[in-house]
Amino acid sequence: MKNTNGLNAKQLAFYALMIALALILSCLEALIPPFFAVPGMKLGLTNLVVLIMLYMRGAKSALFINAVRIILVSLLFGNGMGFIYSLAGGLLSGIVMILLKKAGGFSIAAVSVAGGVAHNIGQIIAAIFLLNTASIAWYLAVLWFTGAASGAVIGILGGLICKKLRDARLFK
Amino acid sequence: MKKHGRDILLIAAILLIGGAIALILLLSRRQGAFVQVRVDGKAVALYPLGENAEHEIKGVNGGVNRLVIRNGEAWVESASCPDGLCVGMGHIRHIGASVICLPNKVVIAIVGEGADGGVDAVTGQ
Numbered sequence: 001m002k003n004t005n006g007l008n009a010k011q012l013a014f015y016a017l018m019i020a021l022a023l024i025l026s027c028l029e030a031l032i033p034p035f036f037a038v039p040g041m042k043l044g045l046t047n048l049v050v051l052i053m054l055y056m057r058g059a060k061s062a063l064f065i066n067a068v069r070i071i072l073v074s075l076l077f078g079n080g081m082g083f084i085y086s087l088a089g090g091l092l093s094g095i096v097m098i099l100l101k102k103a104g105g106f107s108i109a110a111v112s113v114a115g116g117v118a119h120n121i122g123q124i125i126a127a128i129f130l131l132n133t134a135s136i137a138w139y140l141a142v143l144w145f146t147g148a149a150s151g152a153v154i155g156i157l158g159g160l161i162c163k164k165l166r167d168a169r170l171f172k
Numbered sequence: 173m174k175k176h177g178r179d180i181l182l183i184a185a186i187l188l189i190g191g192a193i194a195l196i197l198l199l200s201r202r203q204g205a206f207v208q209v210r211v212d213g214k215a216v217a218l219y220p221l222g223e224n225a226e227h228e229i230k231g232v233n234g235g236v237n238r239l240v241i242r243n244g245e246a247w248v249e250s251a252s253c254p255d256g257l258c259v260g261m262g263h264i265r266h267i268g269a270s271v272i273c274l275p276n277k278v279v280i281a282i283v284g285e286g287a288d289g290g291v292d293a294v295t296g297q
């Protein structure tokens with residue numbers, strides 16, 4: 001059951017499932033009112049999918065899913081500006097998580113914490129260029145910690161889900 | 173415990189760097205002199221922080237933010253953008269602090285003496 005891309009039906013189903021999950025999670029996240037105390041803080045639920053892909057399928061698949069979900073989410077719910085912010089945050093956090101996983105010795109939760117911080121750094125860098133101002137750097141101090149906190153929540157969840165997926169032996 | 177050694181090291185490093193950034197920003201803050209308004213990267217207005225006033229700021233795509241300056245503090249009272257995050261960003265008074273409205277591309281920042289002082293001097297804008 002190999003198609004031209006070398007994906008078998010099971011793998012294809014897994015990718016499709018993960019992208020669907022990412023879309024549902026971003027939809028769900030859009031329903032949560034923005035945290036008034038810290039504007040810009042988000043739980044980053046879709047990062048859960050990237051994290052699971054990284055650990056179940058490896059770096060390439062994680063980057064691929066990350067790119068697809070950023071494009072799809074921007075097309076469906078976002079605007080042009082949002083796309084650049086998501087891309088900057090998503091790419092930087094994806095790369096940091098891949099490198100940390102490659103380095104070895106870190107748990108999923110710790111990798112996710114670093115990814116959460118990297119995501120917010122990426123978004124602030126994007127904002128500095130898009131808004132042509134360094135004033136926003138002030139904001140990094142706050143987003144640094146909110147990124148770490150949401151990364152921890154996502155990382156713990158991701159670790160549990162990866163374990164369940166492995167136990168179920170549905171994939172791999 | 174050994175199993176989580178690298179995890180603890182990584183998280184401690186992240187928290188330490190974050191704390192250092194917060195500390196540097198906190199220690200280096202000074203009361204500002206002016207409120208600088210930038211739309212789409214261009215400085216469009218400069219208001220003294222010491223004078224109570226209210227201004228309508230016209231952002232891109234017809235968006236509007238209502239800026240209030242009172243008692244040495246500046247904040248956005250209301251805005252046309254859907255999320256209203258700029259209103260939630262609260263009151264600012266120290267150099268480098270800012271209120272930002274992404275949809276309208278409006279940046280309201282506190283600057284020091286001299287029109288282009290403060291943090292923006294770093295970027296050479």
